[in-house]
Amino acid sequence: MGKNERYGGLEWFRVLSAVLVIAIHTSPLLCFGEFPDFILTRVIARIAVPFFLMTTGFFLLPDIRWNTDKQTKLFRQIRYLGILYGISMLLYLPLMIYKGYFGDGFTVIGLIKDILINGTFYHLWYFPAAIFGLLLVGTLLRYCKDTYVFMLSILLYVFGLLGDSYYGLAERIPWINGFYQSVFSVSDYTRNGLFYVPLFIMLGCLLGTRRDKQTNKQTMKSCPKAVTIIGLAVSSVLFLGEGVCLHFLQWQRHDSMYLTLPIVMWFLFQCLLTWSDRRHYNFSLLTLLVYILHPAMIVAVRLLGKLTGQTVWFVDQSLVHFLLVAVSSFAVSYLLALLGKRMKRSNGQNISRRAWTEISIDNLYHNVREIQAILHPQTKFMAVVKANGYGSGGLRIAGHLNKMGIDAFAVATLEEGIQLRKHGIHGLILILGYTEPERIREIERYRLTQTVTDYEYGTRLESYRQKIHVHIKLDTGMHRLGENYQDTDHLKKMYEFQYLQVDGIFTHLCVADSLEPEDVEFTQRQIQHFYEAVDCLKRQGIDVGKTHIQSSYGVLNYPELRCDYARIGIAMYGVLSKRDDVKMSVDLRPVLTVKSKIAAIRQVKKGETVGYGRAYTADADRDIAVVTIGYADGIPRELSCGKGSVLIYGQTASIVGRICMDQMLIDVTGIPKVKVGDVVTVIGENLEECICAEEVACASDTITNELLSRLGDRLDRTYF
Numbered sequence: 001m002g003k004n005e006r007y008g009g010l011e012w013f014r015v016l017s018a019v020l021v022i023a024i025h026t027s028p029l030l031c032f033g034e035f036p037d038f039i040l041t042r043v044i045a046r047i048a049v050p051f052f053l054m055t056t057g058f059f060l061l062p063d064i065r066w067n068t069d070k071q072t073k074l075f076r077q078i079r080y081l082g083i084l085y086g087i088s089m090l091l092y093l094p095l096m097i098y099k100g101y102f103g104d105g106f107t108v109i110g111l112i113k114d115i116l117i118n119g120t121f122y123h124l125w126y127f128p129a130a131i132f133g134l135l136l137v138g139t140l141l142r143y144c145k146d147t148y149v150f151m152l153s154i155l156l157y158v159f160g161l162l163g164d165s166y167y168g169l170a171e172r173i174p175w176i177n178g179f180y181q182s183v184f185s186v187s188d189y190t191r192n193g194l195f196y197v198p199l200f201i202m203l204g205c206l207l208g209t210r211r212d213k214q215t216n217k218q219t220m221k222s223c224p225k226a227v228t229i230i231g232l233a234v235s236s237v238l239f240l241g242e243g244v245c246l247h248f249l250q251w252q253r254h255d256s257m258y259l260t261l262p263i264v265m266w267f268l269f270q271c272l273l274t275w276s277d278r279r280h281y282n283f284s285l286l287t288l289l290v291y292i293l294h295p296a297m298i299v300a301v302r303l304l305g306k307l308t309g310q311t312v313w314f315v316d317q318s319l320v321h322f323l324l325v326a327v328s329s330f331a332v333s334y335l336l337a338l339l340g341k342r343m344k345r346s347n348g349q350n351i352s353r354r355a356w357t358e359i360s361i362d363n364l365y366h367n368v369r370e371i372q373a374i375l376h377p378q379t380k381f382m383a384v385v386k387a388n389g390y391g392s393g394g395l396r397i398a399g400h401l402n403k404m405g406i407d408a409f410a411v412a413t414l415e416e417g418i419q420l421r422k423h424g425i426h427g428l429i430l431i432l433g434y435t436e437p438e439r440i441r442e443i444e445r446y447r448l449t450q451t452v453t454d455y456e457y458g459t460r461l462e463s464y465r466q467k468i469h470v471h472i473k474l475d476t477g478m479h480r481l482g483e484n485y486q487d488t489d490h491l492k493k494m495y496e497f498q499y500l501q502v503d504g505i506f507t508h509l510c511v512a513d514s515l516e517p518e519d520v521e522f523t524q525r526q527i528q529h530f531y532e533a534v535d536c537l538k539r540q541g542i543d544v545g546k547t548h549i550q551s552s553y554g555v556l557n558y559p560e561l562r563c564d565y566a567r568i569g570i571a572m573y574g575v576l577s578k579r580d581d582v583k584m585s586v587d588l589r590p591v592l593t594v595k596s597k598i599a600a601i602r603q604v605k606k607g608e609t610v611g612y613g614r615a616y617t618a619d620a621d622r623d624i625a626v627v628t629i630g631y632a633d634g635i636p637r638e639l640s641c642g643k644g645s646v647l648i649y650g651q652t653a654s655i656v657g658r659i660c661m662d663q664m665l666i667d668v669t670g671i672p673k674v675k676v677g678d679v680v681t682v683i684g685e686n687l688e689e690c691i692c693a694e695e696v697a698c699a700s701d702t703i704t705n706e707l708l709s710r711l712g713d714r715l716d717r718t719y720f
Contacts, residue, residue: 009272024048025123027318029318049256056130061141065142088121091292092120131193161259355595360720364591368404384567386413468500474533495537513557551569552569572591592683596679611660626664635682648686650687
């Protein structure tokens with residue numbers, strides 16, 4: 001989701017949902033009759049809690065299988081709910097004592113059951129239910145497909161339905177009724193964290209996943225707005241009809257769960273998502289406080305009525321009672337939320353990082369689509385995510401690529417492949433590097449594909465008698481890894497291995513990035529050698545499997561090649577956007593941006609020196625800024641003394657003096673408005689200007705892949 005995207009519809013509906021929760025507990029239409037109040041409080045208002053659960057699933061759970069930030073946020077949210085629950089229990093403890101909770105019928109087991117399941121006060125059931133539901137769904141999503149978790153949540157909801165609004169059906173069958181009586185001995189209602197919560201959390205999760213794909217123009221199509229509105233209207237009518245029918249049939253044991261409620265919520269949530277607003281609303285804390293405090297406000301309003309002698313107006317007039325409770329709940333909650341924000345700021349929670357990388361998922365998707373557009377139709381995209389995705393976070397990158405339909409990946413090591421598979425990345429995962437044969441069982445266990453570097457290595461793998469999938473690498477001139485392309489006897493024997501299943505064959509073009517005549521000639525020889533070996537095997541009746549030759553520059557300079565895969569690494573991350581020496585013109589955008597901040601600005605007089613070794617002498621009066629990033633963060637020291645530059649306000653500022661461990665100096669003379677705290681772009685785009693990683697690499701003699709990996713791994717990453 002874009003970082004600037006706002007969800008005005010969701011935020012304002014939080015407020016309405018909080019009002020509906022108050023209505024449930026104050027019955028505002030009771031003065032007009034029991035039936036109108038039933039429709040409002042026992043049918044319409046039942047959308048409030050599912051909405052809160054869906055928003056939680058929408059923002060927290062999509063991509064949790066491979067998004068470690070989401071996993072951290074989930075457990076942080078669970079801890080947050082637990083703390084609020086503890087505070088709420090203490091808040092309502094005096095009322096529990098006043099109502100005789102700890103009287104003759106009190107038991108320790110009953111207290112434990114209420115704390116863990118039912119809630120110690122009538123509205124506090126939400127907290128243990130939400131905590132348990134989030135733990136259950138979050139854990140399942142990390143190890144199971146979304147579809148399986150969704151189907152399980154539907155099944156649980158159906159079980160809960162028969163113990164709630166449709167209990168009149170269940171109690172007619174003795175053995176089913178006996179089952180539910182056992183459930184009720186543990187939980188007072190099936191409206192709990194096991195039967196009720198998971199479905200609505202999953203609905204939000206699925207819409208969050210769907211929304212992310214729509215934002216990035218993926219394969220899952222958006223439901224047309226007209227269809228969504230019609231679906232909401234039809235399902236709402238059915239929902240009201242279901243509520244009325246159940247009311248007259250008197251089947252409800254409790255009336256929180258309806259058959260059509262999830263359908264209504266699905267369409268309602270989609271309608272709310274169409275309402276975006278550039279203004280930033282965040283009513284989550286406010287509405288949560290309203291939910292916690294409104295029963296206390298009910299008591300306060302009733303007490304006020306008794307003290308003033310206006311009980312007839314303050315309590316008996318249900319609509320007035322509702323309005324007083326609602327206004328007081330929101331007023332007190334607003335003051336507490338405001339106080340909380342001020343305390344948070346005073347505790348320094350808004351202090352920003354000194355240096356960081358920003359990973360643009362939008363640019364990643366754009367680059368993939370650009371490269372796919374120039375690939376031959378039969379050639380599939382194999383994403384190279386080795387070295388932690390060149391510092392961009394290999395797991396997160398692979399997860400997003402999986403979502404957009406890419407199901408072939410290349411990694412450098414066994415550990416990298418295991419990490420991807422453990423976090424739910426599906427498809428081919430090819431290990432390009434050497435793996436100790438003793439670890440062959442791990443290759444098989446995690447369904448990875450190993451590169452066979454030569455016949456001797458293949459023989460050692462075969463000796464372990466473990467069935468694994470492999471690709472054979474040919475040495476066509478690079479002389480690093482690979483079986484000699486001319487040794488067709490060894491190649492043929494590798495295809496005849498009993499335990500190694502050869503699924504493909506490939507080579508590596510070592511100078512495909514150069515268009516110098518001698519390099520082009522060498523690359524053409526490599527290509528010829530590869531096809532000679534492949535054709536020789538085919539003439540012997542061998543199915544060679546998938547073929548792949550091209551890496552990033554192989555695609556850009558030799559797009560005419562037709563293989564089954566193209567291994568795309570550095571181009572996918574957008575570092576070729578400033579290169580001119582490629583045949584194919586392609587609009588690639590930087591995925592990784594490196595930023596830092598200005599910590600101080602110094603006025604240096606002509607002739608004064610700056611930094612270690614007095615390596616820089618001002619040739620005139622200069623404004624020198626201190627930037628909080630250095631060689632310990634991955635910035636090459638070779639960029640010192642004017643060899644490198646950064647961007648600020650869209651203008652170039654040269655690096656002066658020697659780069660320090662955690663700081664460097666830049667010349668900001670003539671750049672207006674520069675001040676302490678301003679953000680500096682070290683690599684990436686700033687307004688209309690851009691410094692590419694490749695330019696930095698050329699200036700520092702550091703290989704681009706290594707530079708990106710080093711920067712990305714040493715600095716915190718922010719994804720948007």
